[in-house]
Amino acid sequence: MYRIRLWMLLVVSLVLVLAACSAASEESTEQSGMDKATAEDSSKTENVAITEGSSENEENPSQVINRMVIYNAELSIEVKDFQESMTQIEAKAAKYGGYIVESNTYQDVEEIYSGTIIARVPQDKFQAFLNDTEGLAVKVHNRTVNGEDITEEYIDLESRLKSKRVVEERLLEFMKQAEKTEDLLKxxxxxxxxxxxxxxxxxxxxxxxxxxxxxxxxxxxxxxxxASPKVDNKDLNTWERTKNQFITSLHYLLSLASGLVVLVIGNIPILLLLLVLGIPIFLYTRKSWRSKRGDDK
Incomplete structure (x- = not known):
């Protein structure tokens, strides 16, 4: 009887021990699965974060922004032959894929030519055209190059355009849904x-x-x-100059004669008065002079 109880106690103890080991094993397996799942989730999260970060880097920092710069230049030169140089500049502009905007030519009294020509060429041919044109010069008086960076303004315009496009699409949607005339007009x-x-x-x-x-x-x-001085044949027209001088002299004589006629006829009353007063004086003076002369003899 005592042995039977002892064996039953041993069997029960063995069963409890096996049950405890089995529970511990299942708990360990479950914990291991949870840790593995957590590790996999963490790995996936890190991969997603890395992928998103890489995508953002590819879209923003890694992109090289092409700067937009407006280049202008002014060149003042002396050339040996003006007309030939103008023709060559026009040909060079066409050669580099450009065109002439404006061209002006002047000639002074000494028949020396000067002028201005404005050309537009592709930006990548800018320096080549400028240097090539400068090669025509006998002397360079001035060369000025300046640039204006408009990249920020252009990017700002792009952003504004996108915003306006969004507003336009929304308004078009509202217009489709509008039922009242007032709303449609607004x-x-x-x-x-x-x-x-x-x-x-x-x-x-x-x-x-x-x-x-x-x-x-x-x-x-x-x-x-x-400039070399030249003889102008027009300035040596002797006959024309003589004729003009003769007419001028005749005009002076006619003016003088006209003045005398006006003076005499216009002053007849005064002349008659002087004549009336002058005759008695003249006769008296003459008589006195004769009497004095007779006494002397």
Missing amino acids: ISNDLANVQGEIEQILGRMKYLENQSAFSTITISLSEDKI
């Missing part, structure tokens, strides 16, 4: 204003694109010549 007015602003932004962007794509060069040319 939305139409707002839409027209937004579309007008969009056109202005697009116009400014196209202008900046054109100005940055082509550079402007203003070239002032003067001819390197010494």
Whole structure:
């Protein structure tokens, strides 16, 4: 009897021990699975974060912004032959894919030519065209190059354009959903204003694109010549000058004769008065002079 109880106690103890070991094993397995799942989730999260960060880096910092710069230059030169140099500059502008905007030519009294020509060439050909044109000069008086960076303005215009596009789309949606005439009219007015602003932004962007794509060069040319005096045959027209002088002298004589006639006829009353007063005086003086002469004899 005692042995039977002892064996039963041993069996129960063994069962409890096995049950405890089994529970510990399951708990360990479950904890291991949870840790593995947590590790996998953490790994996935890190991978997603790395991927998103890499994507952002590819879209923003890694992008190289092409600077938009408007280049202008002024060149003042002396050339040996003005007309030939103007022709060569026009040919060079066409060679580099540019064009002539304005051309002016002047000639002074000494027949020396000067002028101005304004050319626009692609920005990547700007320096080449400028140096090539400078090679035509006998003497360079001035060379000025300046640039204006318009990158920030262009980016700002792009941002404003995107915002206006969004507003335009919303207004178009509101217009489709509008039921009242008043609402429809108000939305139409707002839409027209937004579309007008969009056109202005697009116009400014196209202008900046054109100005940055082509550079402007203003070239002032003067001819390197010494003026030689020339005889003008018109200044040696002797017969014409003699005829003019004769007419001038005749005009003076006629003026003098006319003046004398006016003087005499116009002053007849005064002349008659002087004559009336002068005759008695003359006769008296003459008689006195004769009497004095007779006494002397």
